Each structure stands twice: as C-alpha cells, then as structure tokens.
Amino acid sequence: MRTATPSRAMRLAAVASQAYRRVFAASRLAPLLSRPNPVHRTGYDLDVVVRRIAHEAEDVVSLTLAPTDGYPLPAWLPGAHLDVFLPSGRQRQYSLCGNPNDRSVYRIAVRRMADGDGGSREIHDGLSEGDLLRVRGPRNAFSLVGTADAYLFVAGGIGITPILPMVRACHERGAPWRLVYLGRSRTSMPFLAELERHDGAVDIRPDDEYGPPDLAAILSHAPRGAAVCLCGPPPLMAPAQRIMRSVNPSGSLHAERFSPPTVAGGQPFAIHLRRSDITVEVGAAESALAAIRRALPDVTYSCRQGFCGTCRVRVLDGEVEHRDRLLTDTQRRDSMLVCVSRAAAGPLVLDL
Known part of the structure; x- marks a missing residue:
C-alpha cells in the first residue's frame, strides 16, 4: 500500500475536520454539547476573519469575527469568552458580546489600555478588516444563573461586554431584570445605543453626571433573593462581596474581573x-x-x-x-x- 504524502494527509485531515463540523453543527444536540463552562474547552481552534471593526466609544472598538470555512461557529452562552491569538503571538481573552442565537459571527470589544502589556494596542493599531486570526473556545467562567427570580446587572466600563448577552437572554425569557451601567462619561461607555431599546430597565450613571458610584446603594436595591451579576474594574469589584453580605444577604453575587485578583495572604x-x-x-x-x-x-x-x-x-x-x-x-x-x-x-x- 502506498503511503500518503504529508500534503495529501493534511488535505484528508482538513476534509474530515470540516465533515465533522458539518455533522456537529446540524445536530439537534449541538447547543448542549458545545455549552461552555468554567473549566471545559469546546476543543475548537478556529481560523476567523475580521469582518468588521467598529468604533463603539472612546478608545473602544468592536470586532466582528466570521468563520473562514462558512460553517456555523460553536454555540455559546451569555458570559462566555474567547481566547484570541494575535499576530504577535500574544494570547488574550475577550468576552463575547453579540447575539448567542447568531452563529454566523462572533463579536468582541476591546478597550485600548495605554498602560497595558500591548494586546489592546495591537488590536487597535495593528488589525484591519480582512485580517485572519486564530481563536479558541468559547469557554465560560461567568455563566448566567438560570434559576433566579430576578436579576440585577452592574457593569463598569468595558465590563458591559459579558453583560449585554445576559440582558438579551433575560429580556427574551421575560425574567425581571435591571441594569446599572457605570462609567467615566457617556463618551467612554460602549453600546449605549443598543441598550436604548430597554428604556426603563437600564440606568446609565456616568461619573461626570452622577459622581462616584455608591455600590452599597446600588446593591441594596436588588430584589430579595435576586442574582447580582457584576463586571468591572478592580475598585468596583473589590468591596462587592462584603457589601453584598451586609446590604442584601438574601441575594447571590456573581462576578467577573478583567484584571488579576489581589494576592491574599501571600508570603514571599x-x-x-x-x-x-x-x-x-x-x-x-x-x-x-x-x-x-x-x-x-x-x-x-x-x-x-x-x-x-x-x-x-x-x-x-x-x-x-x-x-x-x-x-x-x-x-x-x-x-x-x-x-x-x-x-x-x-x-x-x-x-x-
């Protein structure tokens, strides 16, 4: 029997991989099998093309990513994120902030961090529509609680990204919810236009209009037994658990941060x-x-x-x-x- 050449073997592997994805995407079980969770990877490394780059706010752009092979992207749930492999070799994680029901594209948003380690600057300054990227996931470390009687969402700045799909999910299922959206100013807060259709359920509170946020007052207004989902910068996140226990002990707090946690009880x-x-x-x-x-x-x-x-x-x-x-x-x-x-x-x- 003649041994297949490496190039032919690679072509056969690619055909098999695409066939698997076709069967998987068509399966009624696909949404369940690809459901992300805190420690489980979907197993996919995907090549995607940057279909669109949009200015969402001061120093914030969104990237719409489409599969290069035309097959549906892996299913995801609100709170999921992607590992994104940048051309420089950097690997960064960004929350999915689009519509989970639309598996033709993914959307992420990135704020430029001038004092960061270069990942956000590479995206803002180095990527263009039509560029190819490798992504992995989706994975979920911030799942939307599905059994709560009511929901209070608190987002600070770019922390709105994982909250957007959660708001959509609650709206579609008819669950009681409210969003308090914090930021430096309206010009720095992305996706305000998308939230306009939820007038009455969304409370926009930029610092330059309302002053520094009073987290205790915000959390105390959550309905009894509500799930509180919080995402934002460290000053917002650090006191949340302590405040929640004090002002709303019947509720549950679920949080995601965009920076490493402070080291607690460390020894050199x-x-x-x-x-x-x-x-x-x-x-x-x-x-x-x-x-x-x-x-x-x-x-x-x-x-x-x-x-x-x-x-x-x-x-x-x-x-x-x-x-x-x-x-x-x-x-x-x-x-x-x-x-x-x-x-x-x-x-x-x-x-x-």
Whole structure:
C-alpha cells in the first residue's frame, strides 16, 4: 500500500475536520454539547476573519469575527469568552458580546489600555478588516444563573461586554431584570445605543453626571433573593462581596474581573527556573507569574485568574499552594498555574 504524502494527509485531515463540523453543527444536540463552562474547552481552534471593526466609544472598538470555512461557529452562552491569538503571538481573552442565537459571527470589544502589556494596542493599531486570526473556545467562567427570580446587572466600563448577552437572554425569557451601567462619561461607555431599546430597565450613571458610584446603594436595591451579576474594574469589584453580605444577604453575587485578583495572604518565596538557570524572588503581594516575567518576559499566559490553563508549568521540586480553578488532583501533582498558585513552603523549581 502506498503511503500518503504529508500534503495529501493534511488535505484528508482538513476534509474530515470540516465533515465533522458539518455533522456537529446540524445536530439537534449541538447547543448542549458545545455549552461552555468554567473549566471545559469546546476543543475548537478556529481560523476567523475580521469582518468588521467598529468604533463603539472612546478608545473602544468592536470586532466582528466570521468563520473562514462558512460553517456555523460553536454555540455559546451569555458570559462566555474567547481566547484570541494575535499576530504577535500574544494570547488574550475577550468576552463575547453579540447575539448567542447568531452563529454566523462572533463579536468582541476591546478597550485600548495605554498602560497595558500591548494586546489592546495591537488590536487597535495593528488589525484591519480582512485580517485572519486564530481563536479558541468559547469557554465560560461567568455563566448566567438560570434559576433566579430576578436579576440585577452592574457593569463598569468595558465590563458591559459579558453583560449585554445576559440582558438579551433575560429580556427574551421575560425574567425581571435591571441594569446599572457605570462609567467615566457617556463618551467612554460602549453600546449605549443598543441598550436604548430597554428604556426603563437600564440606568446609565456616568461619573461626570452622577459622581462616584455608591455600590452599597446600588446593591441594596436588588430584589430579595435576586442574582447580582457584576463586571468591572478592580475598585468596583473589590468591596462587592462584603457589601453584598451586609446590604442584601438574601441575594447571590456573581462576578467577573478583567484584571488579576489581589494576592491574599501571600508570603514571599523563591522560584528556580531550571532550564534558564535563573532564580527569582516572588514578593508577598505579587504573583509567581509577575516575578517570572521579570526574567522571562515572553512566558505564555492569558487570564491571570487561574481558570484558562495557559500558564501551566511543570513543577520539578517543591510544595505548591494551588489556588486555581482548573487543574485536577492528578495534574496538581506535578504542575501549577503560576498566575495564581504559590509555594506552600520553601522554594519551587519549575521547568522553565
């Protein structure tokens, strides 16, 4: 039997992959099988084309992404996000903010962060309509609670992105809901026009008109037993749990942040990077990832919150205090997510 050439094998694999996607997309079970959750990947790495780039607010653009092969995109639920692989090699995560019922495109929105690490600037300055990108997902670490009697959504700035599909879902199912949308000014707040059709249920509160937000007052007005979904910058997120317990103990708080959490109860420790033969010191208030990046700035990472697995590293020696939401007990025997996990005692030796 003649052995297939590599190029022919690649063509056959591509045909098989497309056939699988055709069958999967047509299946009545597709929405269930592709339902994202905090630790489950759909298994898809997809090539997409940037169909449209739109200015949504000051320093905010949206990207409409379409599949290159024409097949329906994997199904997703409100709160899901995509891993986006940028031309530079950076991997970043962005919430899906379009319509879950439209599987012909995905939509994400990105705010330019002048003091960030370059991902948002690359999207704003380097991408054009027609460019190709690789994405992975969708995955969900911020699922909309489906059993609540009522919902209060609180969004700060670009935190509106995962909230938009949640609002749509509640509106379509007829569930009682209210949105409080916070921001510096109306010019900085994306998607205001899309929210106009929900007049009466949406409370727009820019700081330059209303002053700094009173989170305690906002949360106290949630109906008894309501699900409160909160997404925004660290100053908004940090006191939310404490305030919620005080002013609305019968409700439940569900939150997503766009920046790494503050290190709680950390102790300084050392990490030896075996392959690089470098030892770095990790401060009590910083992550292992931050310390490693001082020595290896190109080390791979993404969510910085312990649920995507991008920064997983093999542990060669030492005891780890695992703080992630992803690894199984078996995986934790010899690896760690350096964005959140730390040394339990003494130094660590990592395969870097």
